[in-house]
Amino acid sequence: MQLAIFDLDHTLLPFDSDKSWNQFLIDQGVVSTKYYQEANERFYQDYLNASLDIRAYQRFACEILQKNGLETVTLWRTEYIKKIVEPQIQRKACECIANYKEKGFLTLIISATNTFILEPIALLHAVDAYLGCEFEVLNGQYTGELVGVPTYKVGKVKALESWLKKKQISPTAIHFFSDSINDRALLEHADQSFVVNPDKSLAQLADQAKWPTINFSD
Secondary structure (H helix, E strand, C coil): CEEEEECCECCCECCCHHHHHHHHHHHHCCCCHHHHHHHHHHHHHHHHCCCCCHHHHHHHHHHHHHHHCHHHHHHHHHHHHHHHHHHHCCHHHHHHHHHHHHCCCEEEEEEEEEHHHHHHHHHHHCCCEEEEEEEEEECCEEEEEEECCCCCCHHHHHHHHHHHHHHCCCCCEEEEEECCHHHHHHHHHCCEEEEECCCHHHHHHHHHHCCCEECCCC
8 A cells, every 4th residue: 555645734724713713713713813813823833933832732632622612613613614715625635635545546535633623624635634733622621631542753754663563564565745844754755755835944854855846835
């Protein structure tokens, strides 16, 4: 089995789904504007600086579910997907996924985004599977903590290996697409890596490693 793996934000999507979801909540007036804006920008800058505390961020991301409940937040998510995500789905990205599937590859998204947000976006891209940060639920309540290995930095490799073992898959080749230096571990783990609109640090690494640079933008 051959795998084609894709990062989500600024790779398949031309924006950051976590950051835009938080901004959507602000715009809807359902969260504290000052608190959310400050936290949203702080965590996003940490991500860009490759210094994000992924567990701290996901505790913040889970607050909306803890305070409002799954049914309510799911309705907001549906509106977010329709208004923000769907209009920005990139045709070339979807074609790339479809082409891999035609060649017999198993297609997979691995993202540091939590699976509550990732799931409907993965469905829009018609991938075979997805891995993201998984919120812990105890006695029907979100705890703010994560289950398993956070799918961030080297955690993407560990989560992938765990998933492959569980599925009893031994890949003969792994292709991986990403925009971020945060994904260095998985880029180096893959048999063939592609960089998509890379950040400065990744562009330098890609040049050294001779990884092709591609663009999903229309």
